[in-house]
Amino acid sequence: MERPVDGDGRGGLTEALSGRNLVLVGLPGAGKSSVGKRLAARLGLPFVDADCEIEKAAGMAISEIFATRGEPAFREGEARVIARLLAEGQRVIATGGGAFMTEATRRAIAELGIAIWLDARTDVLVSRVAKRDHRPLFHGVDPKRKIEELRAVRDPVFAEAPIRVTSSSGPHERVVNAIVEALAAHLAAPAGAGEGAR
Numbered sequence: 001m002e003r004p005v006d007g008d009g010r011g012g013l014t015e016a017l018s019g020r021n022l023v024l025v026g027l028p029g030a031g032k033s034s035v036g037k038r039l040a041a042r043l044g045l046p047f048v049d050a051d052c053e054i055e056k057a058a059g060m061a062i063s064e065i066f067a068t069r070g071e072p073a074f075r076e077g078e079a080r081v082i083a084r085l086l087a088e089g090q091r092v093i094a095t096g097g098g099a100f101m102t103e104a105t106r107r108a109i110a111e112l113g114i115a116i117w118l119d120a121r122t123d124v125l126v127s128r129v130a131k132r133d134h135r136p137l138f139h140g141v142d143p144k145r146k147i148e149e150l151r152a153v154r155d156p157v158f159a160e161a162p163i164r165v166t167s168s169s170g171p172h173e174r175v176v177n178a179i180v181e182a183l184a185a186h187l188a189a190p191a192g193a194g195e196g197a198r
Contacts, residue, residue, distance in 0.1 A: 125147050129147070
């Protein structure tokens with residue numbers, strides 16, 4: 001029996017998740033952590049940043065992991081950490097920009113959560129990544145060119161997420177509102193209806 005889903009961000013919406021995690025995916029600079037914290041507060045759920053958890057598990061910064069162990073080793077550790085986070089209980093999880101590219105991670109998210117693709121215009125992403133230098137993929141490269149390269153490879157994979165929301169340059173609260181509305185519509189839809197449509 002389908003339950004009614006409200007769009008106020010609590011109550012019926014959280015209940016309708018049936019314990020599933022909400023997992024934010026998207027390119028670097030999409031606002032996954034900033035929006036994720038606000039979304040978790042709106043829904044009354046815990047928030048966790050997968051990159052922070054990876055750094056705790058490794059005992060070093062992500063840039064150090066890339067430099068000393070390489071990206072393949074980082075991706076393996078990332079997949080393990082995200083699988084653990086998904087299994088630990090319902091929460092909002094912000095993932096790193098490349099996490100959703102790992103097939104095992106996509107399967108785990110589909111099983112234990114709902115992926116939400118935070119998309120954004122290239123100029124918005126470039127503006128955001130240029131403000132901080134903690135992202136290894138952007139060290140010593142043209143940020144616009146790198147974003148365009150990543151978008152060509154990753155956007156088709158992000159498109160597998162059942163929910164897609166645009167992350168604009170405006171207030172994060174506006175993005176949170178859009179996620180809540182899209183999530184309510186997704187949860188209210190009959191099973192199998194509208195799959196792949198965003």
